[in-house]
Amino acid sequence: MVGARIRELRLGQGLSQEALALESGLSRNMIIGIEWGKKSVAYERLWDIADVLDVPMTALLVPPESPAESTPYRGGRRPMGR
Template sequence: MPIRPQQSSGEQTLRWAERRALVGGRIREIRLEQGLSQEALALESGLSRTMIIGIEWGRKSVAYERLWDIAAVLDCDVTELFVPAQSRPSVTPYRGGSRAMSKSDDR
């Protein structure tokens, strides 16, 4: 049983990434349905906004205890966070400077 990420197989790493994306996508979906901002979810759950962003995009792992904190803020049962999201995110996150500028941005 690997104890460090670098000790896990590529297959295991992919499974973990899929699970993070599933839970993060569902958190994002529920948050958006409720009209809650990432900042509000972060403040009420005790996590940073950066952490919420990382969780929602499947880039950050979260301690399972924190899932209960997030579920409480979203007013749902923690098991709802493990149901696949109905929709995929429609936009990709902005990474400062990597977005092409349009002609209107030149002004």
């Protein structure tokens, strides 16, 4: 849930995973893992991410408006209807 919310906020601001990673001090792979719920994040790092996104840390703890797709987009053509 937190990862999907981070992704939603990041995309809403037009930030790439790389930009969020560089500004927050995390690796891009860590950001990817957090967004897809594959990696946990230390509480202290949530403050860093919230700072980059310019939102209060509590904004990361609310459910996302739309859940993340079950499979990540890996390039190429998207299937019809998405």
